[in-house]
Amino acid sequence: MYKAFYGLNDNPFSIAPNPHYLFLSGRHREALAHLTYGLGETGGFVLLTGEVGTGKTTVSRRLLNQLPDNTDTAFILNPSLTEQELLATVCDELGIIYTDNPSIKQLTDLISRFLLDNHQASRNTVLIIDEAQHLRPEVLEQLRLLTNLETDTKKLLQVILIGQPELQQLLKRQELRQLAQRITARYHLLPLTYDDVGFYILHRLQVAGRQQLLFNRGAIKALHQYSGGIPRLINLIAERALMAGFANSCSMIDAKMVKAASYEVSGEDEEQSSRLFPWIAGLVSLSIFSLAFYFFYVEKNHAVVVQQTPAAMALPLPLARGTSVDKVTPARLTKQDPSLDTPNMASSLLTLAIEQSRHLEPAYASLLQAWGKTPYIGLSGCQAAGMQALRCFQLQGSLVQLLKLNYPAVVYLVDDKQQVFYGTLLAKEGEQVLLQLNEQQLWVSQSWFNTHFSGTYEVFSEAASAPLVVDEQASLNQLQWLENSLALVSGRPPRLVSHFDNDLKNELKAFQLQHGLKSDGIAGSNTLSQLNLYLSTAGPRLENAGGRY
Structure with a gap:
């Protein structure tokens, strides 16, 4: 209808997945690089998550086009299947013939034989499951069992799970911990800037x-x-x-x-929204005036200690340690006044801070500032870090692991409505952590943080020098370096090693298991990158960082 008027040969904004219109932003390219790396390293499971419509399927289709010719792929679009139905669908996708009403064992044996034959013929097998958040736990466990077939160097079946953020929560279930530990690469795809x-x-x-x-x-x-x-x-x-x-x-x-x-x-009514806008604007203005009056009164009469961002920008009064209010504590005062300890005020400040933290860029900017670096216009946070001699790691784990790592981090959080927001974890003191949401710094309890933490976080590091791989064929110096490094992480005295003994291998496997790496007792690039996060002495830390922020 409008194509001729605007000089167009086609409809440029069709939602059909036309490959001619493929656009890979910096974040899409990062996601593609993570998936490619995960498949090329050791195999196993690769995870790609993101909100509806962010382009996860686009990334997966580009990945398919980049796979080598000696790769057989199975693509499952509707994963709401039973264990038997999933195995049958895999057989259908790979062209494996089976009899009527086969049992799970028969289907598993057929797939295993296909994988072994493919390996003998130097062919790879990749299974891609879209909308994987709909997979049942027992079906995911069946997938894990399929990946048990492996050689000394790689898995015979590589699985890519693509889904919405709920997939991350699903994989945190206790009965799926073995599968979660086999994920060799994961990436959460964010909206376009x-x-x-x-x-x-x-x-x-x-x-x-x-x-x-x-x-x-x-x-x-x-x-x-x-x-x-x-x-x-x-x-x-x-x-x-x-x-x-x-x-x-x-x-x-x-x-x-x-x-x-x-x-x-x-489907909203613009006219109705326009009529409501003056009332909403008036309420917002009244709230701002009330907060400003409150802060002025407190600063004048109670000698408030106001924290500032590294850019010395004056901020609203930060929440800080004190009497607990809904798991978030009120302002830090040199003289505590119980009348200021108001749950409504603390809740309003926190809600406002969360609503202002729906975009990732401010969180990245805060993390770069913590390192004494600057964000670059037009570059993602990781790209800006790379331009300034830093390495960027997206990791998955608990607050306990994050605190042990002891780096400031961009953290992915969810509010009470399961909507994503982003913050920067800057410091830890006692049972509280300092969280920056946009331009507001808040001291929150660890229990509040755990309630809202999605498990995904990103850190920067100036990695220490290390060998490319450490295994049984490594030199004695490399083996001793590995022993010293693992001892430092574990907080124990290092041993003097003469060869790659069982104690060293078991210690390495325990480290890999703790960090969701493939527990193979070989220190490859993934393991060494994770290990180097603990070894680097450069940059800011969470512990004893209060004076720096």
Whole structure:
């Protein structure tokens, strides 16, 4: 309808997965690199999670195109299956013939024979399961059993699990801990940044045949705001905006058209929202005035110690240690006044801080500042870290593991409605941790943090020098280095080693098991990267960091 009017050869914002319109942002490329690394290293399980519409399937299809020719793939799109149905579907995808009404054992034997034959023929086998958050625990356990077939160097079946954030929670279940420990790479795909949205729109328009700008800067900003950076929502809103522009003979799409299109896509009543806006704005203004009056009164009469960001930006009064309020503590005062210990005030401050922390970039910026580094416009946090001689690690674990690692970290959190928000863990003191949410620093209890922690976090490190791999063929110096390193992590005195004995191998396996690595007793690149996080002496730490923040 509007293609001729705007000089387009095709519909640029169809939600159909057309490979010609494939756009890989920096985050999509990072996700692809993690998956490729996970498959190429040792095999096993690889995990890709992300919110609905962020492009997980796009990444998986690009990965399929990059797999070598000697790879057989099985792609399961509907994982709501029983154990027997899953095995039968794998057989169907791989072209394995089976009899009517086969048992689980018969299907397992057929798949195992296929995997062995493939290995003998120097072929790889990859199983990709989309929407994996719908897998039942018993089906996941059956998948783990399938991956038991292995050689001395790799698994004969490599499995990629793709799903929504609920998949991470599913894998934390006690009965699935063995599977979780076999995940060799994991990545949580985040929405597009503001800059990415602009490149995304330009790319799709150019593929559709238009070289001139069509969405002005205000429209791009509105698209990012109303879509939250979700590519699928961007397509839906941009499509409606083009239709509105054509109906009104507008040569350029602006923010007003995008706003109207977003209401149409979401099914909300724009007029009703407009009538409510003055009331909402008035309430927000009244709240801000009340908070400002409160803070002024406290600062003038109670000598408040106000913390500041490294950039010396004045912040609202941070929550700090004191009498517990809903597991979050009130402001740190030189003279405690019980009248200021108000649950409503603490709850309001925390809610406001969470709502301002829905984007990852501020959390990355805080972590870079903790290292004395700066964020780069147009680069992700990990890319900016790499430009400044830091390495970026995305890890999965508990708060206990994070505190033992003792690095400041970007942490992935969920609120009471299971909506994702992001913070930066900066320090630990006693049973509390210092959490930065956007520009607000808060002291929270570890129990509150554990309740909201998704288990995913990212740290930076200046890695210490280390060998590429340490196994039974390694030199004596390398073996002693490994023993010294493991002893340092375990907090025990190192032994003098003369060979790769069972004690050293068992210690290494225990370290790998604790950190979700393949427990094979070989210190490969994954293990050494994790080990070096403990060995590096550079950079900030969580313990005794209060004076630095």
